[in-house]
Amino acid sequence: MNQVIETILKHRSIRQYDDRPLTDEQIRTIVEAAQAASTSSYIQAYSIIGIKDPKKKKKLAELAGNQPYVEKNGHLLVFCADLHRHDVVAQMEGKDLTSSLESTEKFMVSLIDAALAAQNAAIAAESMGLGICYIGGLRNNLKEVAKVLRTPERVLPLFAMTIGYPLHESCKKPRLPFEHVYHEEEYEQDENRLKEQLQQYNDIIKKYYRERTGGVRNDTWTGQMAQKLSHPARMYMKEFVEKQGFNKK
Amino acid sequence: MNQVIETILKHRSIRQYDDRPLTDEQIRTIVEAAQAASTSSYIQAYSIIGIKDPKKKKKLAELAGNQPYVEKNGHLLVFCADLHRHDVVAQMEGKDLTSSLESTEKFMVSLIDAALAAQNAAIAAESMGLGICYIGGLRNNLKEVAKVLRTPERVLPLFAMTIGYPLHESCKKPRLPFEHVYHEEEYEQDENRLKEQLQQYNDIIKKYYRERTGGVRNDTWTGQMAQKLSHPARMYMKEFVEKQGFNKK
Numbered sequence: 001m002n003q004v005i006e007t008i009l010k011h012r013s014i015r016q017y018d019d020r021p022l023t024d025e026q027i028r029t030i031v032e033a034a035q036a037a038s039t040s041s042y043i044q045a046y047s048i049i050g051i052k053d054p055k056k057k058k059k060l061a062e063l064a065g066n067q068p069y070v071e072k073n074g075h076l077l078v079f080c081a082d083l084h085r086h087d088v089v090a091q092m093e094g095k096d097l098t099s100s101l102e103s104t105e106k107f108m109v110s111l112i113d114a115a116l117a118a119q120n121a122a123i124a125a126e127s128m129g130l131g132i133c134y135i136g137g138l139r140n141n142l143k144e145v146a147k148v149l150r151t152p153e154r155v156l157p158l159f160a161m162t163i164g165y166p167l168h169e170s171c172k173k174p175r176l177p178f179e180h181v182y183h184e185e186e187y188e189q190d191e192n193r194l195k196e197q198l199q200q201y202n203d204i205i206k207k208y209y210r211e212r213t214g215g216v217r218n219d220t221w222t223g224q225m226a227q228k229l230s231h232p233a234r235m236y237m238k239e240f241v242e243k244q245g246f247n248k249k
Numbered sequence: 250m251n252q253v254i255e256t257i258l259k260h261r262s263i264r265q266y267d268d269r270p271l272t273d274e275q276i277r278t279i280v281e282a283a284q285a286a287s288t289s290s291y292i293q294a295y296s297i298i299g300i301k302d303p304k305k306k307k308k309l310a311e312l313a314g315n316q317p318y319v320e321k322n323g324h325l326l327v328f329c330a331d332l333h334r335h336d337v338v339a340q341m342e343g344k345d346l347t348s349s350l351e352s353t354e355k356f357m358v359s360l361i362d363a364a365l366a367a368q369n370a371a372i373a374a375e376s377m378g379l380g381i382c383y384i385g386g387l388r389n390n391l392k393e394v395a396k397v398l399r400t401p402e403r404v405l406p407l408f409a410m411t412i413g414y415p416l417h418e419s420c421k422k423p424r425l426p427f428e429h430v431y432h433e434e435e436y437e438q439d440e441n442r443l444k445e446q447l448q449q450y451n452d453i454i455k456k457y458y459r460e461r462t463g464g465v466r467n468d469t470w471t472g473q474m475a476q477k478l479s480h481p482a483r484m485y486m487k488e489f490v491e492k493q494g495f496n497k498k
Contacts, residue, residue: 003252004376008282008369031431033257035424037368038383041477042470044425049432056434080436085429086474088443093475100478104487104496105388111357112407115364119286120257122365123372127253134287139354150435158361175284176293180334182280183298185305186399187329194337221291225335226342228290229349238353238498247353247496249487 007127012172014131015069017164021052022075026128030077030163033124034117045106046114047082048121049149049157050075056148060160063144064137074130074164078138078145079118081110081246084154099249101154107247114158121161131166134159139234146244154245171212174204176221198222256376261421263380264318266413270301271324275377279326279412282373283366294355295363296331297370298398298406299324305397309409312393313386323379323413327387327394328367330359330495333403348498350403356496363407370410380415383408388483395493403494420461423453425470447471 001009022030031048039045051057052075060078061070070076083101090097100106122132138145138160145157175181180197188194202220209217241247250258271279280297288294300306301324309327310319319325332350339346349355371381387394387409394406424430429446437443451469458466490496 002376004256005278005282005373007253008373009285011285011287013287027431028427029254031427033254035427035430036258036260036421038260038262038371040383040385042422042473043477044430047430047432047436049434049436051434053434085425085443085447086478088440088447089471089474089478091440092444092447092471095475095479097475097478099481099484103481103484104490105483106478108360108388108407108486109385111360112364115361116368116371119365119368120372122287123369124254124257127251134289136289136358139357148435150438152436152438155436158357172285173291176334178277178280178284181284181293181296182276183296185298185300185302186397187296187298187401187404189399189401191337191340194334195341198334198337198341222338222341224291225338226344226346228292229335229338229346229355230344232348232352234354235348235352235498237357238496241353247487249484 007123011126012170013133014166014168014170015133016167017069017073017131017162018167020074020165022163027075030121030124034121037116037120039113040109043109043113045081045083045110046117047080047155048117049078049080051078059148060138060145063141064135064160065140067135067137069133069162070135070160073162077121077161077163078149079114079158079161080151081114081156081158082154083110083245084152087154102245102248104247107241110246111158118161125163130163133162135162139237142240156241156244156246174208177201256372260375261419262382263415263417263419264382265416266318266322266380266411267416269323269414271412276324279370279373283370286365286369288362289358292358292362294330294332294359295366296329296404297366298327298329300327308397309387309394312390313384313409314389316384316386318382318411319384319409322411326370326410326412327398328363328407328410329400330363330405330407331403332359332494333401336403351494351497353496356490359495360407367410374412379412382411384411388486391489405490405493405495423457426450
């Protein structure tokens with residue numbers, strides 16, 4: 001196994017960091033790694049906002065659900081879908097690009113572009129001995145987040161990433177069985193087989209939690225998912241995203 | 250610079266491969282690397298379909314716009330947003346999860362999850378001396394792609410990735426200026442500054458194309474973008490995505 005794959009497989013979310021801020025050189029390396037990712041037809045439809053200001057971090061931590069590590073870290077990055085610069089392009093080139101920019105297709109492109117860049121940033125940071133955690137909680141209240149970050153129309157904050165020097169080790173939560181995620185030639189349509197795989201996975205997850213909590217937690221994956229997904233979250237999103245100029249047609 | 254960052258920065262899309270197929274062990278390593286990526290609240294909302302069958306590759310190549318490398322490669326992966334397994338979870342747990350699964354929020358989560366996994370796969374493959382290319386052309390005709398791959402409701406093929414032993418070197422196309430993509434504390438709202446940065450970038454891009462084509466190509470980035478985006482593409486997407494059970498509320 002080479003060093004790259006080792007780094008990738010070693011990933012765990014880190015939620016406690018010491019106070020050392022990242023240097024500008026470290027930040028630049030991480031962002032340049034992000035930019036090296038593939039981008040759909042060269043469109044580069046994302047931006048990254050780095051937050052150093054402790055007050056702003058505190059505010060974003062509150063908005064994201066009071067996770068202390070959004071406030072206490074070495075650096076905080078916010079990844080945004082960005083088609084605003086293509087509005088600037090439209091002005092510069094005297095073309096009307098509205099239909100493209102407002103399409104669901106370009107919404108998808110901008111999300112995928114941003115996520116590819118983010119994952120490069122994550123791997124680069126981890127290779128430097130730093131820990132990271134993705135913060136989807138940023139989407140709890142994007143209207144307020146957009147105000148804090150002063151994002152214009154056609155820029156949509158998607159998630160944040162905390163980065164810093166790890167203060168703890170953490171365990172890797174077992175992933176779905178390989179055969180359940182990886183299909184060959186076509187999608188496995190046999191629901192009984194899918195259910196069997198999920199049952200086996202539940203046994204693994206139960207064991208994982210029992211061992212780590214001295215028998216207190218006894219969760220299964222399907223139980224966790226059913227519990228979480230039975231309370232629809234962030235249902236303001238469709239309207240908000242359209243208001244920001246995405247996913248309209 | 251460590252080996253991981255070196256691998257990330259060395260990325261170029263590779264569009265010609267020799268005939269050697271990847272071994273099952275290589276495929277497994279790449280997929281396990283994909284699975285090691287972060288996932289939103291443990292939801293793991295994606296699947297990967299690997300294609301070995303030459304006939305199926307040929308069919309997908311036709312659907313994706315006749316790129317020969319979709320047919321000729323060492324392996325072809327299709328990354329899908331997948332909330333179908335959460336429908337299976339709903340059955341297993343006797344809960345109604347429809348509202349969550351059909352939300353724009355979970356549509357975004359499944360795209361981001363799939364893209365994070367894909368980028369890990371890309372980096373892992375490149376670290377093994379393989380080349381990769383993302384195939385967004387797969388979205389030219391998702392209805393037919395879904396038939397070929399037999400994907401059920403709540404599974405949405407997003408893009409493919411060709412992988413194989415590179416038959417060529419290729420150049421890295423210069424990315425947008427660091428300062429244009431990376432903002433600090435808040436989004437840069439000064440349109441004149443954004444335009445200046447894009448003009449500087451245009452000069453870099455012009456030089457890049459001139460040098461590589463002996464003066465024949467003289468494109469700018471803003472020119473390319475205006476040209477491409479003035480022809481809205483894949484405008485069936487909004488309706489199709491909803492029909493597959495995503496992005497409905």
